[in-house]
Amino acid sequence: MSRTESDAGKTGATSPVAATGLAEHVYQLLKAEVINNEFEADERIVIETAALRLGVSPTPVREALARLAGEQLVSFRVYVGYAVLPPLSISELSDLFEAREVIESAGAVRACERSTEADLERLREIDARIRAGRYGKEHYSDFASFVNNNQRFHQTLLDGARNPALRRAFDALNYEARIARRTQGRGVPDLVLICAEHAAIIEALATRDATRLVAAVTKHARDSHRRLVEDITRLA
Numbered sequence: 127m128s129r130t131e132s133d134a135g136k137t138g139a140t141s142p143v144a145a146t147g148l149a150e151h152v153y154q155l156l157k158a159e160v161i162n163n164e165f166e167a168d169e170r171i172v173i174e175t176a177a178l179r180l181g182v183s184p185t186p187v188r189e190a191l192a193r194l195a196g197e198q199l200v201s202f203r204v205y206v207g208y209a210v211l212p213p214l215s216i217s218e219l220s221d222l223f224e225a226r227e228v229i230e231s232a233g234a235v236r237a238c239e240r241s242t243e244a245d246l247e248r249l250r251e252i253d254a255r256i257r258a259g260r261y262g263k264e265h266y267s268d269f270a271s272f273v274n275n276n277q278r279f280h281q282t283l284l285d286g287a288r289n290p291a292l293r294r295a296f297d298a299l300n301y302e303a304r305i306a307r308r309t310q311g312r313g314v315p316d317l318v319l320i321c322a323e324h325a326a327i328i329e330a331l332a333t334r335d336a337t338r339l340v341a342a343v344t345k346h347a348r349d350s351h352r353r354l355v356e357d358i359t360r361l362a
Contacts, residue, residue: 170208199300229295229299233289234283240287240288246328316353326345326346
């Protein structure tokens, strides 16, 4: 549903400016609006209009939209400007999960050879935060902490591979934010399963068993994909 002016005013009035600065604050606001589907697919975001609505100058809005374009949440066309990309289709989700599986499986092999105890401890800490979380499902803010920690979990696993190219390839997918657009109204109902799959990944890495780790990573990706598609189909 398209965002209304009254809703827009509420967003600007109630969200505190992040300590990291105005540019980050505007970026987080616009990102949440896109993920919450507060814009129609292909709806233009006019920089000056958004700046007036948010009570800021055009500069942080322009910077935020450039970041969102890099994250494949909005598009940019010369002489047209920025527009919101449609949520991923079922076919596009399949492609995204397949790419994630390939990258993480390659990273898993190297992580068994190169990761440290500090990497393992970091994975355990992130997993504990995910398990301790309480998540809603109606708005991005309800489950943003899960999205961010889940992304950190997978990034940390790839960091253990000590191959920056693999990490860059994974980050370029912008996997978590793009699938978050398809989880509104769904939240994180499969949290217990996700945590069990994360535990299997951590245990396999701790034993330096590459075959077992690749199997755990593959299962996690494929089961997550299946659950998401099932929920999208059910909620359609």
